[in-house]
Amino acid sequence: MQKGAMFFLEDIAPEQVFTPEDFTGEHKMIADTVAGFVKNEILPNVEELDNQQEGLMRSMLERAGELGLLSADIPEEYEGSEMGKIAAAIITENVSAGGSFAVSHGAHTGIGSLPIVLFGNEEQKKKYLPGLASGDLVAAYALTEPMAGSDALAARTKAVLSEDGKFYILNGEKIFITNAGFADVYITYAKINGEKFTAFIVDRDTPGFSVGAEEKKLGIRGSSTCSLIFEDAKVPVGNVLGEIGKGHVIAFNILNIGRYxxxxxxxxxxxxxxxxxxxxxxxRQQFGMPIAKFGMIKNKLAQMAVKTYASESLVYRMVGDIEKALAGKTNGREIGAAIEDYAIECSIAKIHASETLDYAVDETLQIHGGYGYTQEFPAERFYRDARINRIFEGTNEVNRLIIPTTLLRRGIKGQLPLFQAAQALTSEVISLRAKIPTGDEAPFELEMDIINRAKKLFLMVGGSAAQKYMQKIAEEQEIIEILANMAIEIYAMESTVLRARKALEKDPENAETKVELALAYVYDVFPKLDAWAKQALAHMFDGDMLRTNLSIGKRLAKFTPVNLIAIRRKIADKVLDAGKYVV
Structure with a gap:
């Protein structure tokens, strides 16, 4: 297990990284069960779900509960299946083909149920978790407000203790709440006396609580999205979740889990x-042949596969680390600290996978041509449904802010030897040279050298920015965005290469495609880091200082290209032969 954010500063061996090739027989059975459920029960009803047929979404969630697909994160003592974080991620991955159902399922099993699983007291767990595990109860998560979207701590919903001390009286409004129209349990946040940000469990039948009308949305139309209104809503004091004034611990860590x-x-x-x-x-035939034979179409399919491989590799790498980090922890504070340790990786997973999906659905629609723009083909629905993911769980812009600022904060606190590494780079850089291909390299020796230099390029730019702007760096959002982009791609490159190296070591006969996918990703992405670094350096320096830093950057960013076109053609041919994503 690698501690959070340490991928910038230390090497890790392939065998230390969890990959999909490590799935157990039980994991594969879970994936098959979910895929079968989606194919046989969700997709035949997808239009009815999108039209919000009365009671259908709820009945589908109950059916998922019967199959154990709502209880992976819930302990057995509360009638859950307690399958672990990896199994829960596998369920989430495979339910995603179910369109709007996947959104309702994710809101229920993730951000809806997990606050009680991880931070609830014994009485709350006994009361709510069995019903949430079975689908008898449906959960929602209520954080967003009209004036407090990604800035959650700016919430205005207020809670005041009643005169008899038995209730908190809540007043305020939440908006864009998934599952709101039919949920039974709402994880809600309010400020006690307008100051202490605190989490509450709100039941649907709470006096003074009501649900607004359904929003009309671009996509995910089958999911319920409504506002919540609190007008002197009487919430029992026993429904305070976690510690008073510590609602941010629950909110932000549940969002971290929601992100991955x-x-x-x-x-x-x-x-x-x-x-x-x-x-x-x-x-599809054009000019007397299937469009699959055209080079530009093959390139699109290959790029979709390569980007998806990177997302898959980094998601399961971090989920494996989080599962190990949470092992044996039952105390809310310990759980919160363990999850928070991987906040950077959670934001990376959210950004990378959601932007990969946007690329994939855009190219899928493009490959369909005019037909892709019609509701006759599924490309249109995929395109609409995908767009929300860059907004859910904190916009991608906010998540990009989180990555460098969290790194810098940990460096300042001494939790990460970030500044020491940046300072050491000054003496290292004189002797740093890109490896020249000779043909005698070990597998991925050149690519690991590229990743190592990418990390040093990040440290150079990040260290310069921290030194120049210090506490005012938050005002330089363009620089923060560049650093975030570099961090995302470093983690993605390393994850793909570690996975391919591990496959080569364990099963070399079946590693060819993984090797091709990793190479295609590294050599496509690495030049982008050079371009981003130049933008940042040109903003921070001029004259001789700029020339000196550009010279160092050039040394770090040097590489020998590979034949990407040939590699992508091989990948595309394999995808076309299989008719799906293949590794």
Whole structure:
């Protein structure tokens, strides 16, 4: 297990990283069960779900509960299946092909149920978790307000203790709440006396609580999205969740889990989109041949597969680390600290997978041509449904802010030897040289050298920014965005290469495609880091200082290209032969 954010500063061996090739027989059985459920029960009803047929979504959630698909994170003592974080991610990945159902399922099992699982007291767990595990109860998560979207701590919903001390009286409004229309249990946040940000469990029948009308949305139309209104709502004091004034611990850590789960779901949707695109490319004839034979179409399919491979590799790498980090922890504070340790990786997973999905659905629609723009083909629904993922669980812009600022905060507190590494780079950089290909390299020796230099390039730019702007760096959002982009791609590159190296060591006969996917990703992405670094340096320096830093950056960013076109053609041919994402 690698501690959170340490991927910037230390090497890790392939065998230390969890990958999909490590799935157990039980994991594979879970994946097959979910895929079968979606294929046989969700997809035949997808139009009815999108039209919000009365009671259908709720009945589908209850059916998922019967199959154990709502209880992976719930302990057995509360009638859950307690399958672990990896199994829960597998469920999320495979349910994603179910469109709007996946959104309702994710809101219930993730951000809806997990606050009680991780932070509830014994009485709360006994009261709510069995029903949440079975689907008899449906959960929702209520954080967003009209004036407090990504800035959650700006919430205005207020809680005041009643005169008899038995209730908190809540007043305020929450908006854009998934599952709101039919949920029974709402995890809600309010400020006690307008100051202490605190979590509450609100039951649907709470006096003074009501649900607004359904929102009319671009996509995910089958999911319920409503506002919640609190008008002197009487919430029992026993429904305070966690510690008074510590609601942010629950809110932010549940969002962290929501982010990596969203990453798993978006990655699963990318696989589904690729399968649709590959099938259509083989069937569609133009100029006397299937469009699958055209180089530009092959390039699109290959790029979809490569980006999806990177998302899949980094998502399961971090879920494996989180599962180990949470092992044996039952105390709310310990759980919160363990999850928070991986906040950077959670944001990376959310950003990378959601943007990969947007790329995948856009190219899927493009491959369908005019037909992709019609509701006759699934590409149109995939395109609409995907767009929300860059907004859910904190916008991608906010998540990009989280990555460098969290790194810098940990460096200042001495939790990460970040500044020491940046200072050491000054003496290292004189002797740093890119490895020159000789043909005698060990597998991925050149690529690991590229990743190592990418990390040093990040440290150079980040260290310069921290030194120049210090406490005012938050005002330099363009620099923060560049650092976030570099961090995302470093983690993605390393995850793909570690996975391919592990496959080569364990099962070399079946590692060829993973090797091709990893190479295609590294050599496509690495030049982007050079371009981002130049933008940042040109903003921070001028004259001789700029020339000196650009010279160092050039040394760190040097590489020998590979034949990406040939590699992508091989990948595309395999995707077309299989008719789906293949590794």
């Amino acid at each position: 789960k969203l990453g798993a779901g978006a990655m699963g949707s990318s696989k589904a989109a690729l399968a649709i695109a590959a099938k259509y490319a083989v069937e």
